Amino acid sequence: MSAALMFGFVALILIGVPIAFAMGLASLLAIIAHGGLPFSLLAQRALVGADSYSLLAIPFFILAGNLMNYGGITSRLIEFANAVVGRFRGGLAQTTVLSTMLFSGISGSAVADATALGKVLIPAMKKQGYSAPFAGALMAASSVNGPIIPPSIPMVIYGLSVGKGVSIAALFLGGVVPGLLLGLSLMGMAYYISVKRNYPVFEQVPWRAIPRRAMPALWAIMMPVIILAGVTGGIFTVTESAAVAVLYAAFIGLVVYRELKIQDLVPILVQTALDSALVMFIIALASGFGYLMAISGLPRDIAAWISSVSTNPHVILLLINILLLIVGCFMEAIAAMLILIPVLIPIVQAAGIDLIHFGLIMVFNLMLGLLTPPVGILLYICANFAEIKLEDEIVAVIPFLVMGLIILFLITYVPMLVLWLPNLVLG
Template identity: 70%
Template structure:
């Protein structure tokens, strides 16, 4: 049954079927081949996978990001970032990195970051003489910070999938240092390439203008602080914090900036529903797929194979990283997480690896898959904004992907880079 499930899934992916439907049809084919399992089990497992109060955090975070985007937050974040780093060579590229870092604390989604900021910054970089492929690759690579710097939709899904007392607050805090490290690394690469290609820089802004830009962006900068303090302080749950983020975003957009009107609310709700449906159908179908895979005994076989190679935690993490980097090239990150978490968690626990540390390694690794063809969705989104061929984006993204792999290696080898802040704040 496991072979039918996996072969069917790979064949359906190869012919271009969307990943959610590839998982669903592969599961149905495997059930039909088995002959004794009722088809209703797939529907039941899919509903069980999607029926969770905590998963309400996903549409709330998506809605908050959409509200803040329409409410004028994006432009103010870009203006603040440009005031801070625009004076350096390649200033607009550095502005893109910093803008994505700030916007990551709002959206929790790499696709949201790339879509919201790419349509503004990529044409701006091209107008100033940046290569289209470079402009697209910078934005795509910087958008990876979205699911790493809290809040993070993938980290919420990881925490819910693992259970066993894994704190989403600890996962959020664990993403701060790797996310900032990635932003700094990307900024260095942008600066080096910009100097080599003689990309332009902006004039240094007066201190008064910098303070003004910081004040305008202050409402956006305060949102991730509000979420983190509420969750880590035990005041609200993750779902409740996401609902508060929606109210906060609506208040800022309507009352403070006055760019969000009741006329905008309908289209925002429609877009949020569409974005949420994409995520939830993947979660539901991946739950059914993962359940059947567990029933087939494949996870135990994979666990035995990896455990048979070595019992050293670092070696096991290295093997898992290689597996995830390959999977990330071909599979959407959330689907990969839901399928692989039941397979990998027993291996990780047996090796004595901290589950918060592993969660950040897993999410960081799979987010790099957003930059690798053939699935790398960020390459296509940003390439479309830049109006360049995907080959040009892939070529330019390689140095940034290299930075991501280096940061991944560091957080894998040195767990303290992830666990230091959660231990400091949560004890």
């Protein structure tokens, strides 16, 4: 059965079948090959996989991000970021990275970051004299931080998939330092390239004017602080925090910034429904796929193979990282997590690796897959905004991808970069 399941899945992916349908059709093929399982099993497991109160956090976080995007947050965050870093060589490039770091604390989605900020910042960089491939590549690489700096939809899915013993609050806190390291490393690379190519300083805002620029953006910047403080302080659960984020985003857009109109709510809700349906459809069909994979014994066989290579945690993490980097080139991150978590968690636990630490490694690694062809969705989004060929952007993104790989190496082999903040706050 495992052969039919994996062969069918890989074959369907290679011919371009969307990931959710590939999992569903491969599951049907495996049920037929087994002969003793009812077809109703797939529908039953799909309903079980999607029927979770905790999964309500996903549509709520998506809705909060959409509300903030419509509510005028983008321009205010860009203005604040520019006031802080626009004074340096390649100032608009620095502003791009810092803006995405700030927006990441609101959206929880790399695609949302690239879409909301890319359509503003990429044309602006081109107008300032930056090369179009550089502008698109920097925007794509910066958007990787969306699911790393909390809140994060992939972290919610990881926490729910692993279950007992994994705190989503700890995962959120664990993403802060890696997200900051990634942002700072991208800013360093952008500065180096800007100096080398003589890209301009954007705007030298006097230091005394920064607080005035910060005030309009302060309401938006407070959103991730409220979420983290509420979850880690036990005031509300992760699901409840997502609902609080929606109310806060609506309040900012309607009352504070007054750029969100009542008539905007219908398209916002429609877009949220479409985005949520896509994620939940993948989760539902991945549940049946994962169940069949589990009863086929494939996870046990893979775990035995990796254990036969080495029992050293450092070697095991290296092998898993290589596997995830390859998978990330061909598979959407959420689907990859839902398929691989049941396979990898027993291996990780046997090696004595902390599950919070591993969760950040997995999320960070698979987010880098958004920058690698052929699936890398961020490349397509930003190449479209930059009006360039995909192959030109792929070449330009290599230096930024290297920085991401360096940070991945650091968080893999220096666990305290991930665990320091959760241990400090949660004990």
